[in-house]
Amino acid sequence: MTRLIDYNELASFISVIESGSYAEASRALGVPANTLSRRVQSLESALGVRLIHRSTRQMAMTPAGRLLFDHCKDATDKMASASRMLAAKTQSAAGTLRIAAPVDFFDFFNAAWLDEFLGYYQDLRLELLLSDRNVNLIGDRIDVALRRGNLVSSGLVAKRLATNHHLLVASPVYLGTRGRPTAIEQLADHACVITPTADGRNLWRLHTAYGIEEVVVQGRVGADNRQAMRNAALGALGIALVPEALVRADLAAGRLQRVLHGVHHDGGGLHAVFVGGGPIPLAASLFATFVGDKLRADHAGTVQQLLAA
DSSP: OOOOOOHHHHHHHHHHHHHSSHHHHHHHHTOOHHHHHHHHHHHHHHHTSOOEEEOSSOEEEOHHHHHHHHHHHHHHHHHHHHHHHHHHHTSOOOEEEEEEEOTTHHHHSOHHHHHHHHHHOTTEEEEEEEOSSOOOTTTTTOSEEEEESOOOOOSSEEEEEEEEEEEEEEOHHHHHHHOOOOSGGGGGGSEEEEOOOTTSEEEEEEEETTEEEEEEEEEEEEOSSHHHHHHHHHTTSOEEEEEHHHHHHHHHHTSSEESSTTOBEEEEEEEEEEOSSSOOOHHHHHHHHHHHHHHHHTTTSHHHHHHHO
């Protein structure tokens, strides 16, 4: 008799698919990659089907994996959200929460969300300090700061709220003329849209299901703006490495095609940053979790366009 599905195994499978690799899911969940792999294998054994095709280069869902993901993703999201909300209701959040955020905070964060958050915690008030500089959390008495991009090493504690994956894309015309690379090292022999350098070469660090691989690429077209890189790819000038949000509509319409499925570059994202060396204030932790939930729910919305900028 088939045993009941283990929630941790199912949640691990969902996270691996959403993250694009075991390594990324490991970082997001704080669970070793080999543990996640064992959970997925155990889930496959329990169901009697293969869910993920694995190779040394990439991974992809099987038809059974796609069916399970499509039917269970919303349910696991709701269970996680309910669990967090229940935990929040058993604690108290009161006083003043000081939040540092970029100047364009309200371009990607709906003001109505603040009203919703305050509705949960009647004894809490918010103070927003909007600035594009990295404020001194201790000196400015900041409880939580929202910061974009890849963070430099520091004594601060950071939690990623939204991910900004960069994908390899090219136009059907380019791929029809030059062929489609099937391995990362083949990118070195293709025309690539790069950031301008003196020698016309870039080092790309790419995430795969089994870790990070590097390749030196070259191209005759360079651009310091990601929108210009997208336009160059649309013009069949080469393979571009650009934010997923920037080309999502192009991929759906067939104007661009993804190159090397399962491979991406980590472009940073949006992080909640706290002062280290002690417990994170409850209100700050609750706010960061709330923001992360909202941004994931708004995945196709303005926040992704902001991260693509």
